[in-house]
Amino acid sequence: MAYINVIDEYKRYHMGDTTIAANDGISFSVEKGEVAVILGPSGAGKSTVLNILGGMDSCDEGEIVIDGTDIAKYNEKQLTTYRRNDVGFVFQFYNLVPNLTAKENVELASQIVSDALDPEDVLKSVGLSERLDNFPAQLSGGEQQRVTIARAIAKRPKLLLCDEPTGALDYETGKQILTILQDTAHNTGTTVLIITHNSAIAPMADRVIRINDAKVRNVTINDEPKPVAEIEW
Ligand SMILES: Nc1ncnc2c1ncn2[C@@H]1O[C@H](COP(=O)(O)OP(=O)(O)O)[C@@H](O)[C@H]1O
Ligand SMILES: [Mg+2]
Numbered sequence: 001m002a003y004i005n006v007i008d009e010y011k012r013y014h015m016g017d018t019t020i021a022a023n024d025g026i027s028f029s030v031e032k033g034e035v036a037v038i039l040g041p042s043g044a045g046k047s048t049v050l051n052i053l054g055g056m057d058s059c060d061e062g063e064i065v066i067d068g069t070d071i072a073k074y075n076e077k078q079l080t081t082y083r084r085n086d087v088g089f090v091f092q093f094y095n096l097v098p099n100l101t102a103k104e105n106v107e108l109a110s111q112i113v114s115d116a117l118d119p120e121d122v123l124k125s126v127g128l129s130e131r132l133d134n135f136p137a138q139l140s141g142g143e144q145q146r147v148t149i150a151r152a153i154a155k156r157p158k159l160l161l162c163d164e165p166t167g168a169l170d171y172e173t174g175k176q177i178l179t180i181l182q183d184t185a186h187n188t189g190t191t192v193l194i195i196t197h198n199s200a201i202a203p204m205a206d207r208v209i210r211i212n213d214a215k216v217r218n219v220t221i222n223d224e225p226k227p228v229a230e231i232e233w
Helices: 046-053 076-086 102-112 119-125 141-154 171-188 199-204
Strands: 004-015 018-030 035-039 061-066 087-090 159-163 191-196 207-212 215-221
Touching: 004 046, 018 046, 018 207, 018 215, 035 046, 035 171, 035 199, 046 061, 046 159, 046 191, 076 087, 087 141, 102 119, 102 141, 119 141, 141 159, 141 171, 159 171, 171 191, 171 199
Parallel strands: 035 191, 035 207, 087 159, 159 191
Antiparallel strands: 004 018, 004 061, 207 215
């Protein structure tokens, strides 16, 4: 069985008399250590799927099987443990604590899990060994996003969930971030899901899941995903 199995998942939002089907029978799987790109236009239902996979939201129907366990059946306490131990999040905006340095932001991971990676080592691995003592406001957007990734990776999550991680970054900086995410999956076995509306990013993925209008329209496997440096857009 694949590492992630989303099986016939539905999520509806009720607004007065109208119901919006944000996810309308979504099914897909992702293998351990893969980079999966979830591709689709704005409003397609991508963030809804990611939030459900991350235990931040619950589905109305369906199974969300992660590493053999259906997290859709979890209660609140189990979901909290799951979010703390198993999932790392990277969002479009960096969500760093402004009055903590880069290193201190990454040290937060060790307050959440007992076996966190060494903050200096992780910051070094994302190319920030010279910026340990800088505050977020003293870092560029790309550097802040690297700190966010370092903080997420330091928890040694099973899943790294990234919602438009390059959305606020320029082209070259965005490429650096995607390179780090691709390297993380391929070097550490972390399963990485990246949401984007930019189809040009698809060649970097091991698996591309196209979502449109609340449904999965197409899944493709890249037997030879391209290094991010070789992709142009
Ligand atoms: N909390 C919510 N309440 C009501 N509608 C929502 C909520 N979250 C998302 N939606 C709706 O669900 C649909 C899918 O949203 P979303 O998953 O954020 O799409 P995407 O990330 O692909 O842009 C959209 O129509 C959006 O307006
Ligand atoms: Mg979204």
